[in-house]
Amino acid sequence: MKIFSAEQLYEADKITLEQQQITTEELMERAGAQIFNWFHERLNGASVPIRIFCGIGNNGGDGLVLGRLLIEAGYNVIVYVVNCSDKRSKSFLYNYNLIKNVTTDWPILMTDKNDFPEIDPEDIIVDAIFGIGLNRSLDGWVKKLIQHLNASPAFKLAVDIPSGLFPNTALKDEDAVLRANHTLTFQTPKLAFFLPETAQFAPSFDILDIGLDRDFLVNTKPLAQIISKPEAQNLYKHRERFAHKGTYGHALIVAGSYGKIGAASISTAATFRIGAGMVTTFIPKCGYSILQNTVPEAMVATDIEEEFLSKINVDFEPSAIGVGMGIGKSDKTVEALKSLFKNYKSPMVIDADAINLISENKELLKLLPKNSILTPHLGELQRLVGKWKDDYDKIEKVKEFSIKHEVLVVIKGAYSITIFGDTLYLNSSGNPGMATAGSGDSLSGVITGLLSQGYDPLTSCVFGVYMHGFAGDLAVNQMGYEAVMANDIINNIGEAYMMLFAKDQSEGENN
Numbered sequence: 001m002k003i004f005s006a007e008q009l010y011e012a013d014k015i016t017l018e019q020q021q022i023t024t025e026e027l028m029e030r031a032g033a034q035i036f037n038w039f040h041e042r043l044n045g046a047s048v049p050i051r052i053f054c055g056i057g058n059n060g061g062d063g064l065v066l067g068r069l070l071i072e073a074g075y076n077v078i079v080y081v082v083n084c085s086d087k088r089s090k091s092f093l094y095n096y097n098l099i100k101n102v103t104t105d106w107p108i109l110m111t112d113k114n115d116f117p118e119i120d121p122e123d124i125i126v127d128a129i130f131g132i133g134l135n136r137s138l139d140g141w142v143k144k145l146i147q148h149l150n151a152s153p154a155f156k157l158a159v160d161i162p163s164g165l166f167p168n169t170a171l172k173d174e175d176a177v178l179r180a181n182h183t184l185t186f187q188t189p190k191l192a193f194f195l196p197e198t199a200q201f202a203p204s205f206d207i208l209d210i211g212l213d214r215d216f217l218v219n220t221k222p223l224a225q226i227i228s229k230p231e232a233q234n235l236y237k238h239r240e241r242f243a244h245k246g247t248y249g250h251a252l253i254v255a256g257s258y259g260k261i262g263a264a265s266i267s268t269a270a271t272f273r274i275g276a277g278m279v280t281t282f283i284p285k286c287g288y289s290i291l292q293n294t295v296p297e298a299m300v301a302t303d304i305e306e307e308f309l310s311k312i313n314v315d316f317e318p319s320a321i322g323v324g325m326g327i328g329k330s331d332k333t334v335e336a337l338k339s340l341f342k343n344y345k346s347p348m349v350i351d352a353d354a355i356n357l358i359s360e361n362k363e364l365l366k367l368l369p370k371n372s373i374l375t376p377h378l379g380e381l382q383r384l385v386g387k388w389k390d391d392y393d394k395i396e397k398v399k400e401f402s403i404k405h406e407v408l409v410v411i412k413g414a415y416s417i418t419i420f421g422d423t424l425y426l427n428s429s430g431n432p433g434m435a436t437a438g439s440g441d442s443l444s445g446v447i448t449g450l451l452s453q454g455y456d457p458l459t460s461c462v463f464g465v466y467m468h469g470f471a472g473d474l475a476v477n478q479m480g481y482e483a484v485m486a487n488d489i490i491n492n493i494g495e496a497y498m499m500l501f502a503k504d505q506s507e508g509e510n511n
């Protein structure tokens, strides 16, 4: 699914009116009716008070349509106009007049904080104050109104986007945003719903299809793409009946140091589970028996050093390489990486300490094979690209980095983001149970295993991140968030493949 910017949505709006020969008011009626249907299906005529707060732009207009339809259906509705300016939009005014036809309880005009109503915990609050037209942070009594609403335990439903939240630019004042319980967003979710600093304001949402122009939606390059099950299904490559282990490549995992041989075992097991044909794991000598015991399917090659990596040498041409998990930061390991990057031109997954070593020895960046994949967590990312001001600045910095060094970057987090040049993919699978040691090592193994099978680097990232998260969702369903360990994620990769095409929706919420 695509995420469009506010500017693109206004463009879609304009094209829709032209192509479908409809007025703004007709489109607004569609939007309001969709929200009404959502309510009506759930409330089924219940008499709970619904307090609709409308701004003076088109978001407020949507609120007025909803109010009118709810009143007509016999609901207990109180409509407020947050009258912060006299620049009311044309469609707002049109619907302001219409609502007067269906009730003698005209909308209550609010002009300062003396007009704030008392709200019972059982009431429903509808936030139609500001939508994607917000162009500065809220202040004055309107900000106080938002805080008044936030202080109430009543259920808060936001229309299109919580008021005060910018759809695709940074937030400056987090005390001036409605904390919605749920958001009904038009046509596509907004980027802010997925980023760490702003997702808290829209913790859950439904997307309402208001019939914006299909051609525009299909042919326009979006701000970002969300990867959910349908997209992942399209990325999956079927196995060939006459396949043999060579068909799916011979991956090389370069990992581990004294005390961190587990990182090598975990990433090796994940490389196998996602489907690599063969895996050789290159580790310091001290890990030899451990690895042969924990992953007997793997071949093991060892460094001349006992406890860390100093010179990486294998006698085959790997189909993919995953490097960095638990390798530590010895000086000799920097040299080992240097020659690895120089000698092998296969696509590489670069993780953990390999990323840290690159950050400390920037000359390594020039040696990275083209289209290599870096999978930093936030601390590693910051060391790599420097500090960022906010989530959007972070994305811009990573885009620049990706373009400059011709690499892909996976920013790990609640919605992991894959960045390739100026293209963004947001992953929808995964859960907080996966914040556990070794989870990242298993992801590196998954991506390496996909590369090894011949998936291209971008698909390996996007599909790998999805499958890893999906396996984590299945693990959580079996044992709960707290108990999940990295091996449980790996052990559910098989189930994730089987469930990928199953109709059952038992996995995570936003899949």
Ligand SMILES: NC(=O)C1=CN([C@@H]2O[C@H](COP(=O)(O)OP(=O)(O)OC[C@H]3O[C@@H](n4cnc5c(N)ncnc54)[C@H](OP(=O)(O)O)[C@@H]3O)[C@@H](O)[C@H]2O)[C@@H](O)CC1
Residues within 6 Å of the ligand: 009, 010, 012, 013, 027, 028, 031, 055, 056, 057, 058, 059, 060, 061, 062, 084, 085, 087, 089, 129, 130, 131, 132, 133, 134, 135, 136, 137, 138, 139, 142, 159, 160, 161, 186, 210, 212
């Ligand atoms: N796109 C679509 O396809 C469809 C969109 N639809 C709906 O339209 C919504 C967008 O409507 P919109 O453009 O009228 O903007 P909206 O958010 O109502 O607010 C604009 C007003 O707020 C003001 N203002 C801004 N910041 C402010 C601040 N900090 N403090 C105070 N005032 C501030 C600004 O005035 P200003 O003072 O800047 O001149 C202006 O008057 C969208 O979210 C969706 O709900 C649907 O109906 C159908 C299809």
Ligand SMILES: [K+]
Residues within 6 Å of the ligand: 059, 127, 128, 129, 130, 131, 158, 159, 160, 161, 162, 163
């Ligand atoms: K809103």
